[in-house]
Amino acid sequence: MTTLAVDCMGGDHGPRVTLAACRRFLDSHADARLLLVGLPEALKDFSHARASVVPASEVVGMDDPIEVALRRKKQSSMRIAIEQVHSGAAQAAVSAGNTGALMAIARYVLKTLDGIDRPAIASQLPNDKGGATTVLDLGANVDCSAEHLLQFAVMGSALVAALGGAAQPTVGLLNIGEEAIKGSEVIKRAGELLRAAGAAGTINFYGNVEGNDIFKGTADIVVCDGFVGNVALKASEGVASMIVGGLKQEFKRNLFTKLAALIAYPVLAALMKRMDYRRYNGAALLGLRGLVFKSHGSADELAFELALARAYDAARNNLLDRVRTRIDSAAPLLSADTAERSTATAQ
Amino acid sequence: MTTLAVDCMGGDHGPRVTLAACRRFLDSHADARLLLVGLPEALKDFSHARASVVPASEVVGMDDPIEVALRRKKQSSMRIAIEQVHSGAAQAAVSAGNTGALMAIARYVLKTLDGIDRPAIASQLPNDKGGATTVLDLGANVDCSAEHLLQFAVMGSALVAALGGAAQPTVGLLNIGEEAIKGSEVIKRAGELLRAAGAAGTINFYGNVEGNDIFKGTADIVVCDGFVGNVALKASEGVASMIVGGLKQEFKRNLFTKLAALIAYPVLAALMKRMDYRRYNGAALLGLRGLVFKSHGSADELAFELALARAYDAARNNLLDRVRTRIDSAAPLLSADTAERSTATAQ
Numbered sequence: 001m002t003t004l005a006v007d008c009m010g011g012d013h014g015p016r017v018t019l020a021a022c023r024r025f026l027d028s029h030a031d032a033r034l035l036l037v038g039l040p041e042a043l044k045d046f047s048h049a050r051a052s053v054v055p056a057s058e059v060v061g062m063d064d065p066i067e068v069a070l071r072r073k074k075q076s077s078m079r080i081a082i083e084q085v086h087s088g089a090a091q092a093a094v095s096a097g098n099t100g101a102l103m104a105i106a107r108y109v110l111k112t113l114d115g116i117d118r119p120a121i122a123s124q125l126p127n128d129k130g131g132a133t134t135v136l137d138l139g140a141n142v143d144c145s146a147e148h149l150l151q152f153a154v155m156g157s158a159l160v161a162a163l164g165g166a167a168q169p170t171v172g173l174l175n176i177g178e179e180a181i182k183g184s185e186v187i188k189r190a191g192e193l194l195r196a197a198g199a200a201g202t203i204n205f206y207g208n209v210e211g212n213d214i215f216k217g218t219a220d221i222v223v224c225d226g227f228v229g230n231v232a233l234k235a236s237e238g239v240a241s242m243i244v245g246g247l248k249q250e251f252k253r254n255l256f257t258k259l260a261a262l263i264a265y266p267v268l269a270a271l272m273k274r275m276d277y278r279r280y281n282g283a284a285l286l287g288l289r290g291l292v293f294k295s296h297g298s299a300d301e302l303a304f305e306l307a308l309a310r311a312y313d314a315a316r317n318n319l320l321d322r323v324r325t326r327i328d329s330a331a332p333l334l335s336a337d338t339a340e341r342s343t344a345t346a347q
Numbered sequence: 348m349t350t351l352a353v354d355c356m357g358g359d360h361g362p363r364v365t366l367a368a369c370r371r372f373l374d375s376h377a378d379a380r381l382l383l384v385g386l387p388e389a390l391k392d393f394s395h396a397r398a399s400v401v402p403a404s405e406v407v408g409m410d411d412p413i414e415v416a417l418r419r420k421k422q423s424s425m426r427i428a429i430e431q432v433h434s435g436a437a438q439a440a441v442s443a444g445n446t447g448a449l450m451a452i453a454r455y456v457l458k459t460l461d462g463i464d465r466p467a468i469a470s471q472l473p474n475d476k477g478g479a480t481t482v483l484d485l486g487a488n489v490d491c492s493a494e495h496l497l498q499f500a501v502m503g504s505a506l507v508a509a510l511g512g513a514a515q516p517t518v519g520l521l522n523i524g525e526e527a528i529k530g531s532e533v534i535k536r537a538g539e540l541l542r543a544a545g546a547a548g549t550i551n552f553y554g555n556v557e558g559n560d561i562f563k564g565t566a567d568i569v570v571c572d573g574f575v576g577n578v579a580l581k582a583s584e585g586v587a588s589m590i591v592g593g594l595k596q597e598f599k600r601n602l603f604t605k606l607a608a609l610i611a612y613p614v615l616a617a618l619m620k621r622m623d624y625r626r627y628n629g630a631a632l633l634g635l636r637g638l639v640f641k642s643h644g645s646a647d648e649l650a651f652e653l654a655l656a657r658a659y660d661a662a663r664n665n666l667l668d669r670v671r672t673r674i675d676s677a678a679p680l681l682s683a684d685t686a687e688r689s690t691a692t693a694q
Contacts, residue, residue, distance in 0.1 A: 128589050139523055142531040176486055176577040184489040184574060211581030215589045224578070227531060230523040231575050232582040234558030239583040242475050242562045243590050246621060250614045257614045264611035267604045271597045275590070 001033055002315050004092050004308060005084035008038035009059040009077040011096030011297050011304070015042045018096065021304035025312075026050055028305075032312055035090050037081040056080045060101050062297060069101035070108060078102060082109045085290040091315035092291035094282075094308055096299050102292065103140055103285060110290040115327040115334065118144075119287035120152050120226070121294065122159055124280040125236070127217030132280055134160050134169075135214060137226040138233055140285075144225035146190035147334055149173065153194055153203050154330045155286040156221040158322040162314050165220060171198075172209030172219030174228060182208065186225075193333065194223075202330045240275070282307030284314065286323065291315055348380055349662050351439050351655060352431035355385035356406040356424040358443025358644050358651070362389045365443065368651035372659075373397055379659055382437050384428040403427045407448050409644060416448035417455060425449060429456045432637035438662035439638035441629075441654055443646050449639065450487055450632060457637040462674040462681065465491075466634035467499050467573070468641065469506055471627040472583070474564030479627055481507050481516075482561060484573040485580055487632075491572035493537035494681055496520070500541055500550050501677045502633040503568040505669040509661050512567060518545075519556030519566030521575060529555065533572075540680065541570075549677045587622070629654030631661065633670065638662055 008018040015038060022034055026048050034051040036043050043053050056077035060069045069076065078097050084090040086109050095102050103119065112119055122136035136152050137144070144152075153171045160169040173194055175183045183191070191208065198205030206219040211232055214222050224232070247268070251261035277296070281303040285292040291314055295307035355365045362385060369381055373395050381398045383390050390400050403424035407416045416423065425444050431437040433456050442449050450466065459466055469483035483499050484491070491499075500518045507516040520541055522530045530538070538555065545552030553566040558579055561569050571579070594615070598608035624643070628650040632639040638661055642654035 126589070128592060142523065142534075174578060176489065176574055187489075187574075211578040211583070212585030212588070214582055215585035227523055227534075228575055228578050231521060231558040231571070232578050235561055235579040235583050236558075236586040238559030238562035239586045240590065241559070242473070243587065243618075243622070245475060246618045247615075250618045250621075253614070253617075260611045260614050264607045264614075267597045267600075267607050267611075268594075270600075271590075271593045274593060274597075 001031060002312055003033040003035060003090045004094055004311055004315070005035040005037055005054070005081040005090035006308070007077045007081040007093065007095035007097055008036050008043060009056070009097075011295065011299055012062070013300075017299065017301055018304055019043070019046050020301045021299075021308060022046070022051065023048065024301060024305045025308040029309070029312060035081075035084050037077045037084070039077070054080060054084065060097050062098050064098060064101060066100045066104045069098065070104045079105050079109065082106050082290070082292060085292065086110055092293060092311040094293045094295060094311045096295035096297050096304060096307070098297075099139065099294055102294055106285055106288055106290075106292045110288040110292070112287050113289055113324060113327060115331055116151055116155070116287035118148055118151070119285055120155060121283050122156055122286055123233075123283040125214055125233070126275050126280060127215050129217035130274070131217060133214050133217055133219070134165075134221045135229055135233070136221070136223060136286065137229050138283065139226045139230040141226040143227075144186070146186055146193050149186075149190040149223050149225070150193045150197055150330065150334065151287065151327070152223045153197065153205075153221065154326045155323050156223060157203050158319060158326045159284055159286060159314070160220055162317040162319040162322050163310065164313065164317075168204040169220035170204050170206040171221045171223060172206045172213060174214075174222050174224035174232075175208040175210065177208065177210065197330060197333050200333060202326070202333065278303035278306060282310035284310075284319075289320075291320055348378060349659055350380040350382060350437045351441055351658055351662070352382040352384055352401070352428040352437035353655065354424045354428040354440065354442035354444055355383050355390060356403070356444075358642065358646055359409070360647075364646065364648055365651055366390070366393050367648045368646075368655060369393070369398065370395065371648060371652045372655040376656070376659060382428070382431050384424045384431070386424070401427060401431065407444050409445050411445060411448060413447045413451045416445065417451050426452050426456065429453050429637070429639060432639065433457055439640060439658040441640045441642060441658045443642035443644050443651060443654070445644075446486065446641055449641055453632055453635055453637075453639045457635040457639070459634050460636055460671060460674060462678055463498055463502070463634035465495055465498070466632055467502060468630050469503055469633055470580075470630040472561055472580070473622050473627060474562050476564035477621070478564060480561050480564055480566070481512075481568045482576055482580070483568070483570060483633065484576050485630065486573045486577040488573040490574075491533070493533055493540050496533075496537040496570050496572070497540045497544060497677065497681065498634065498674070499570045500544065500552075500568065501673045502670050503570060504550050505666060505673045506631055506633060506661070507567055509664040509666040509669050510657065511660065511664075515551040516567035517551050517553040518568045518570060519553045519560060521558070521561075521569050521571035521579075522555040523557065524555065544677060544680055547680060549673070549680065591619075625650035625653060629657035631657075631666075636667075638667055
């Protein structure tokens with residue numbers, strides 16, 4: 001039996017969507033149990049043999065500052081969901097609430113794993129090969145050291161393996177050219193560390209990749225700092241929405257184009273389905289002493305259900321132990337590196 | 348009369364494309380003169396009343412290391428084209444050659460303007476509003492200070508005004524959230540500087556923008572460091588090519604979808620035309636004591652012609668003087684800032 005704690009109040013739509021998604025998820029996962037966390041009034045109409053309500057008296061708003069969410073709303077559904085993981089009542093928590101608040105509360109309640117300086121947010125983006133590329137960090141850390149990027153590579157590898165991808169997924173370092181001499185000092189140093197980790201068998205290092213490689217699927221995992229990852233993600237969303245918007249506009253231009261739209265519709269719908277962001281919903285907060293998954297705030301039933309399924313798979317496949325084991329095996333590299341740098345500083 | 352020096356040997360296709368583009372450009376610009384720089388043998392069949400050949404004995408290859416291009420190929424067509432600008436024989440140079448080599452040679456031959464620490468590469472990207480957003484830097488500088496970002500904002504404003512855009516174009520600072528408290532220390536400090544420049548009337552500062560705003564057209568200009576700009580650009584190209592590739596695949600699936608493609612073709616072609624990267628060809632190397640424009644290496648006739656037209660407009664509209672004037676007006680901010688920081692360091 002795998003138990004998930006669900007923050008039913010989060011997201012743009014709240015219980016209307018989260019509860020409907022919970023029902024679909026329970027129906028398709030006979031081995032799952034859900035702890036539904038939220039205002040009792042909002043959850044009172046839901047009943048299922050494998051679901052129970054955990055009451056909360058507050059809700060973190062999408063615009064609440066992190067400080068408010070963390071210090072003033074100690075009875076929020078988001079916090080209580082994460083506390084279920086901390087107490088061991090659930091193996092993973094899922095929320096569609098405010099990302100900054102979720103990361104801050106998760107970090108405060110669960111703490112980071114030994115060997116991890118900073119948790120990261122990992123998400124999947126569709127690629128040309130019909131699969132998905134896992135990218136991290138997507139916004140939790142604006143300035144990262146080379147060691148942080150190695151930690152991201154190690155955690156991302158554990159995530160992909162736990163979610164049914166390659167056992168030794170390839171890792172690309174996001175850079176502005178394929179050659180090892182490209183990039184900032186931090187990136188060059190990260191390249192050295194990742195190469196060493198590759199040689200030691202800790203990760204399967206592919207080498208440098210560029211922005212377009214995320215969507216080509218050149219490597220299974222792409223690591224970058226959270227600033228760059230966030231900009232790349234949002235720029236990509238911007239292009240996609242410009243193209244889709246442009247298609248709609250062109251097809252609406254006149255009677256002929258409207259007719260063409262009717263005929264082309266099934267083809268366009270097939271394409272949209274392939275690239276549907278909902279299929280990739282459910283970002284992992286990695287590096288914590290417990291599993292937390294973040295759904296898109298605008299998620300609909302299907303998307304939220306898929307985030308639940310992702311958290312369920314991660315919990316069932318022991319993602320937490322996998323991350324721990326991999327981080328332990330990378331420890332010599334991380335500490336050798338620290339020692340070497342102290343020496344360099346001392347000289 | 349405006350004279351451009353054209354590196355006819357650069358790009359993936361060399362003289363076959365560049366010379367054809369030069370002829371089209373001369374035919375549509377009665378007031379333009381071209382200096383065609385290249386191997387005499389390759390240019391011997393071209394003749395036009397307003398074009399003359401400037402011989403070069405070497406060619407910078409697309410894969411030549413910067414050192415080779417700069418130190419060993421002193422008679423390259425790329426270098427001689429830039430020297431035409433330095434000597435005053437031409438008002439701008441255009442090349443489709445290797446970007447790194449072009450920037451290095453341009454910087455070496457022309458030097459940077461007073462008040463500019465680092466030249467930047469500025470390009471236009473199509474946006475939802477049917478226009479284009481000017482983004483800089485796109486790869487020349489991997490680590491930038493807040494002062495560099497202010498210089499980019501000032502130079503970008505001069506470029507947009509010279510190329511016929513708004514006289515006081517809006518400038519957005521690329522960040523991971525709209526709030527002023529977001530981002531790294533450099534970005535926060537850049538935000539303060541840009542706000543001060545906005546208050547002083549040196550630029551028209553919009554505020555922070557995110558990756559998707561590039562394609563929404565939220566601000567006329569988006570400034571960022573070259574690492575982030577390059578990743579955003581390539582990630583965007585990756586998404587666009589994934590969507591276009593997906594469309595082609597779906598339309599080829601079976602007889603029905605092939606028929607649908609025939610009917611939808613004019614609509615899709617109209618969309619492709621709107622988003623045609625060739626329309627935005629011709630990136631400006633800004634901050635040098637002379638105008639240099641870079642064409643995409645894969646440019647065809649139309650694209651290279653548009654890069655020539657862009658360089659011509661910039662020269663005719665005195666882009667160089669505009670950049671100088673604006674940098675002078677920003678000088679108090681840049682130096683006040685330096686003074687303030689020296690004081691801070693001294694304390």
